[in-house]
Amino acid sequence: MQSLGRHVLAEVSGCRFEVxxxxxxxxxxxxxxxxxxxxxxxxxxxxxF
Incomplete structure (x- = not known):
């Protein structure tokens, strides 16, 4: 079966709030x-969010 796309859910830390x-x-x-x-x-x- 061929994939039509990807869903990415990222949890990040150590990043500046402003960014x-x-x-x-x-x-x-x-x-x-x-x-x-x-x-x-x-x-x-x-x-x-």
Whole structure:
């Protein structure tokens, strides 16, 4: 069966509050990390809790 995507749930620690509280900065960091790892990012959704 071919996988259509991956769901990533991350629990992070040791990060500055200012960075974690800025959802746009978190998006940029995570998307850039995926691209640098060779992933093809087609769609993304981030939620701030």
């Amino acid at each position: 974690l509280n800025d959802i746009k900065q978190v998006e940029d960091i995570m998307i850039n990390a995926a691209l640098e790892a060779g992933a093809e990012v087609r769609e993304f959704v981030f939620h701030k």
